[in-house]
Amino acid sequence: MPSPILIVGGGLAGLFCALKLSPRPVTLLASAPIGQGASSAWAQGGVAAAMSEGDSPEKHTEDTVIAGAGTVDRQVVLDMAREASDRIHDLLAYGVPFDRDLEGRLLQSREAAHSERRIVRVKGDAAGKAIMEALVAAVHRTPSITLREGYTAEELIVENGRVGGVYARGKDGLLQAFPAAATVLATGGIGQLYRVTTNPPEARGLGLAIAAQVGAIIADAEFVQFHPTAIDIGRDPAPLATEALRGDGATLINSAGERFMLAIHPDAELAPRDIVARGVFAELAAGRGAYLDARAAIGPEFPHLFPTVYASCVSAGIDPVTTPIPVSPAEHYHMGGIATDARGQTSLPGLWAAGEVASTGVHGANRLASNSLLEAVVFAARIADDLKSNDEPAPVPPVHALSPASPSEPQLISRLRAVMQDHAGVIRDKQGLEEGLRQILALEKIAQNPTTRAMIATALLVLAGGLTRRESRGGHFRADFTAPDPAQASRSMTTLAQARRIAAAVTLA
Secondary structure (H helix, E strand, O other): OOOOEEEOOOOHHHHHHHHHHOOOOOOEOOOOOOOOOOOOHHHHOEHHHHHHHHOOHHHHHHHHHOOOOOOOHHHHHHHHHHHHHHHHHHHOOOOOOOOOOOOOOEEOOOOOOOOOOEEEEEOOOOOHHHHHHHHHHHHHOOOEEEEEEEEEEEEEEEEEEEEEEEEEEEEEOOOOEEOOOOEEOOOOOOOHHHHOOOOOOOOOOHHHHHHOOOOOOOOOOEEEEEEEEEOOOOHHHOOOOOOOHHHHOOEEEEOOOOOHHHHHHOHHOOOHHHHHHHHHHHHHHOOOEEEEOOOOOOOHHHHHHHHHHHHHHHHHOOOOOOOOEEEEEEEEEOOOOOOOOOEEOOOOOEEOOOHEEEOOOOOOOOOOHHHHHHHHHHHHHHHHHHHHHOOOOOOOOOOOOOOOOOOOOOOHHHHHHHHHHHOOOOOOOOHHHHHHHHHHHHHHHHOOOHHHHHHHHHHHHHHHHHHHHOOOOOOEEEEEEEEHHHHOOOEEEHHHHHHHHHHHHHHHH
């Protein structure tokens, strides 16, 4: 009987890995019902894949390298781009209804910083939802997958230096051991560390934290992507106005009707996301407002072409057919994460990672639009291949004091989110990052709940990474070091212990 494999996370990477492992037995833990609470389900753009005439994996790679601002691993991206077509056909086989033309060919759109139309979509802006619905159905009909929903991982089991599963708390408040010979973290991103985010409530950086807490190497923690066009209607999470709108000609204007991106970048609204986010941020900071104007480019076709965005607007009393949409930057994606190799293996034996919780070298300092879903399925498939030959014995969990559930700490989490928004946001500087570290350490002294403490650990990594990188590059922009430094054109690798030393030095200064 093969030794057990444990996958933690019910989003795209977790489900795809479980399906690709079939018929190998897998236990899949998810904090919410699978498909719900996953950022994948909220993705509007689609999956980037060089499949159209005139496009190529090499072109896709070049666009990714340019957007990644000097820290992308070119070979990793090229290999990913070459696997894209196979993974799209996997998704089609699982029942994903990608848009097609009248002759049955896949329709592909263009998004910011892509040189070709290579985004495979579903109903314009519903790719994530449709992909997840198809994979959830496939998981439910796959007998080799055992679902354990309602469990939040709090700690990795480590025995003799090897990860051997997780301790996870169920909705009954009890902590339970899930031993495994191989553990895959696919727990998503860190959006809920910020007051304004497009990410679901489950995106709290917990997977990154529990790996960091036992010594895993963390890569590129400082690189956080802010989507420039979250719909600014005061909701948490903020609904998203997909980049595909700008790909189809929508423009960004201020309250005076001026297209402010024309003066900022030659590609205007289709510039890389970090540049557009800073442009929107500057208009808001100056009191001029920022709006996405689709009236001329899309107009009456808006409800049909972008139904998800249309519904969000109409629910707030905005008709995007006739009215510009108010927008603001919002935390959208974390390029950093648990460092992995090209097979998804982390620095800890027995532990793999895929999706947003991982940092593979694909995204560099700034993720290219719609590369995230592609990365998730490519690396999930590679991990499955890696694990099919895994025959390590399942460990016996060490003696562990099963702590009772501690009360949630919503006020502390609210304070943490405000600190990160104010001091590790679109624009940063030394003074703000140091103040953020001081405030996060103060919160840690009074935090008791494991979730709060995990969020604090991840926040420390982001703040310390931002303070250490004394330049501006990609999603990391420092007002006191506004230019990129060629000497820093490389990925950052750190540990939680190193981040704590940086934070401690700040408090002693």
